[in-house]
Amino acid sequence: MKYQSQKVAKPYFIAALALFVGQIVFGLIAGLQYLHGTFLFPELPFDVTRMSHTNLLIVWLLMTFMGAAYFIVPEEAQTELYSPRLALVTFWVFLIAAALTIVAYLFVDYAHLAAITGNAILPTMGRGYLEQPLPTKIGIVLVALSLLFNVTMTLIKGRKTSINLILVGSLWGLALLFLPAFYFPHDTVKASYAWWWVVHGWVEGDWELILGALLGFILIKMTGVDREIVEKWLYIIVAMTLISGLIGIGHHYYYTGAPSYWIWLGSIFSALEPIPFILLIAFSFKMLLQRRREHPNKAAMLWALGTPIMAFLGAGLWGFMITLAPAQYYMHGTNFTAAHGHLAFFGAYAMISLAIISYAMPLLRGRTANSAAAQRWEIAGFWIMVLSMLGIALALTGAGIVTVILQRAADDPMPFMQVQDKARVFFWVREFAGVGFFIGLLVYLRSFFIAGEYEYASEMKQALAA
Amino acid sequence: MQQVFTKAMARNIFLGGAVFFLAIYLALSYDTWQRIPERDHADKMTSAVLRGKYLLDSNDCIGCHTVNGEGAYFAPELANVYKRRGPVFIKAWIEAQPTGVPGRRQMPNFHFTQNQLDDLVAYLQWLSNIDTNNWPPNIQG
Ligand code: HEM
Ligand code: HEM
Ligand SMILES: [Fe+2]
Numbered sequence: 224m225k226y227q228s229q230k231v232a233k234p235y236f237i238a239a240l241a242l243f244v245g246q247i248v249f250g251l252i253a254g255l256q257y258l259h260g261t262f263l264f265p266e267l268p269f270d271v272t273r274m275s276h277t278n279l280l281i282v283w284l285l286m287t288f289m290g291a292a293y294f295i296v297p298e299e300a301q302t303e304l305y306s307p308r309l310a311l312v313t314f315w316v317f318l319i320a321a322a323l324t325i326v327a328y329l330f331v332d333y334a335h336l337a338a339i340t341g342n343a344i345l346p347t348m349g350r351g352y353l354e355q356p357l358p359t360k361i362g363i364v365l366v367a368l369s370l371l372f373n374v375t376m377t378l379i380k381g382r383k384t385s386i387n388l389i390l391v392g393s394l395w396g397l398a399l400l401f402l403p404a405f406y407f408p409h410d411t412v413k414a415s416y417a418w419w420w421v422v423h424g425w426v427e428g429d430w431e432l433i434l435g436a437l438l439g440f441i442l443i444k445m446t447g448v449d450r451e452i453v454e455k456w457l458y459i460i461v462a463m464t465l466i467s468g469l470i471g472i473g474h475h476y477y478y479t480g481a482p483s484y485w486i487w488l489g490s491i492f493s494a495l496e497p498i499p500f501i502l503l504i505a506f507s508f509k510m511l512l513q514r515r516r517e518h519p520n521k522a523a524m525l526w527a528l529g530t531p532i533m534a535f536l537g538a539g540l541w542g543f544m545i546t547l548a549p550a551q552y553y554m555h556g557t558n559f560t561a562a563h564g565h566l567a568f569f570g571a572y573a574m575i576s577l578a579i580i581s582y583a584m585p586l587l588r589g590r591t592a593n594s595a596a597a598q599r600w601e602i603a604g605f606w607i608m609v610l611s612m613l614g615i616a617l618a619l620t621g622a623g624i625v626t627v628i629l630q631r632a633a634d635d636p637m638p639f640m641q642v643q644d645k646a647r648v649f650f651w652v653r654e655f656a657g658v659g660f661f662i663g664l665l666v667y668l669r670s671f672f673i674a675g676e677y678e679y680a681s682e683m684k685q686a687l688a689a
Numbered sequence: 690m691q692q693v694f695t696k697a698m699a700r701n702i703f704l705g706g707a708v709f710f711l712a713i714y715l716a717l718s719y720d721t722w723q724r725i726p727e728r729d730h731a732d733k734m735t736s737a738v739l740r741g742k743y744l745l746d747s748n749d750c751i752g753c754h755t756v757n758g759e760g761a762y763f764a765p766e767l768a769n770v771y772k773r774r775g776p777v778f779i780k781a782w783i784e785a786q787p788t789g790v791p792g793r794r795q796m797p798n799f800h801f802t803q804n805q806l807d808d809l810v811a812y813l814q815w816l817s818n819i820d821t822n823n824w825p826p827n828i829q830g
Binding site: 552632 | 695696713717718720721731742749751753763766793799816820821824825827828
């Protein structure tokens with residue numbers, strides 16, 4: 224850590240991990256409600272469990288992105304953050320707003336929440352991921368403005384590296400792409416069309432730029448590879464993201480009422496969307512091979528290399544499986560989508576978040592790397608979470624196959640609820656894998672409570688002895 | 690290679706590609722906007738349909754169900770439920786919730802008035818007539 228003001232990233236990272244735990248707890252409850260529908264009903268209907276699960280996911284990812292920005296932008300710009308105080312105030316505003324929103328979900332009936340927060344005046348509620356009441360949405364915009372002001376001012380007064388330009392630029396994009404959340408046309412087809420500006424625009428556009436910038440930063444720091452090479456790769460990767468992903472949004476317009484030409488446009492361009500993920504793998508392993516130093520933070524390196532691979536599996540492979548129009552005709556809105564959503568969100572955005580936390584937290588705690596013992600716990604957590612998430616994705620894929628065979632493609636199609644019964648075994652596997660994931664998360668968190676830093680001398684001795 | 694293909698060139702491909710494809714996307718979206726009203730019979734969006742839509746949104750129906758395949762995968766498709774079940778069944782169903790059958794997935798009771806139920810059904814009927822390129826493959830959604 225080179226600048227004092229980077230310290231403000233620490234509360235963001237800690238809060239992110241706490242919210243992550245909350246996300247997984249709600250995920251486990253939702254998974255159980257799939258199997259035992261009366262569990263916690265009527266106190267906690269499934270939709271409330273689900274929105275708590277998905278919104279906590281978005282919030283903890285945004286928390287890490289912000290923390291990462293406050294950590295990276297000053298270091299890249301080679302100057303202190305414009306206003307650390309503002310960043311800290313913003314942190315508390317964001318955390319309290321998020322907590323209050325979840326509490327409101329849990330204790331206030333959704334329609335009532337809509338009524339008391341002015342939803343009738345400007346309707347925004349009742350769309351996936353964007354369930355938040357109006358005051359929360361406005362709060363998100365204010366928090367984003369504060370972040371943008373702070374990092375942009377820092378960028379202006381300092382060195383303008385490509386990583387910083389991509390990072391700050393994509394944070395602007397993130398905020399701009401949130402604005403359609405306030406646009407909810409009466410026409411359901413138009414509303415769905417515009418909803419994807421936020422959802423697809425984020426995960427298959429803007430956030431890939433954030434991912435690239437964070438990964439590029441980590442790899443420069445850890446491998447010591449020349450910045451020019453890293454940044455050239457980054458531009459090619461993010462170019463491919465937008466070239467494929469902008470028209471690729473058409474893969475959401477096949478069967479929702481939009482004109483038929485999207486069937487061709489969406490299929491062709493979204494079929495190219497795996498390319499940036501393949502390039503990310505090539506890039507990170509090339510940097511690994513060309514490394515000029517051995518960084519003692521092995522755990523961070525593992526996260527950094529695991530991210531492109533898992534992102535490729537979740538987004539590239541599972542995304543491709545459901546993206547061509549003839550395949551999606553049968554798979555649209557089944558647990559295939561959930562399998563892809565889980566593996567992609569985890570592999571790309573949860574893992575890059577854990578990668579930057581893994582790299583930055585030891586520095587924020589005043590050491591280059593954690594002790595070897597702590598890293599062993601972190602690496603164990605990595606493997607348990609990654610393998611469990613693959614289990615979740617495979618189980619949901621199994622459930623998707625059951626739906627396609629019995630309900631979508633059958634000559635004598637079976638009703639939805641009956642098909643769900645036939646897929647029970649897969650929902651059990653998902654739940655067990657989910658428990659595995661939670662254990663992995665606890666193992667990972669345990670690593671933070673093992674004191675001490677990396678000891679070069681003793682590690683070297685051990686390595687020589689072996 | 691290093692010298693021939695510079696970082697500045699990579700950056701220009703990025704910026705040029707972004708601007709070019711964004712422009713195409715905006716043009717296509719403009720065209721789509723003109724065509725949607727015909728495909729979803731926007732002229733049939735009566736005030737009852739709009740009230741029904743508001744009820745569906747403000748009660749977070751898509752937190753369990755899908756509408757045209759979008760939403761959650763916990764409960765059946767709603768965009769074609771009007772054709773699958775018909776108005777009488779739908780109203781009776783909503784009023785009879787929750788079933789309370791042990792272990793079965795539960796839908797809450799939303800305490801709708803008769804007028805609200807009529808609005809909901811009007812919206813579901815409107816939804817069922819959107820041209821979705823023949824999706825879903827069959828009536829089970
Ligand atoms: C890291 C990047 C990605 C993430 C986090 C992600 C996440 C998601 C999520 C959460 C959904 C479900 C949205 C909903 O609630 O309805 C979804 C849908 C979809 N994604 Fe992705 N995705 C990513 C990349 C991709 C890529 C690269 C492709 C194509 C190659 C793709 C293809 C699709 C398709 C076709 C659907 C719609 C599925 C359906 O019709 O039900 N995704 N994605
Ligand atoms: C213990 C592990 C987990 C369990 C049991 C679980 C369970 C669930 C359930 C039951 C749903 C609702 C599916 C539906 O709509 O019918 C869901 C949705 C979702 N979860 Fe998880 N989840 C877990 C972990 C995660 C993780 C780690 C992530 C991402 C990092 C994640 C991201 C999502 C997303 C994006 C959705 C919306 C998917 C869509 O609309 O297609 N979940 N989860
Ligand atoms: Fe997409």
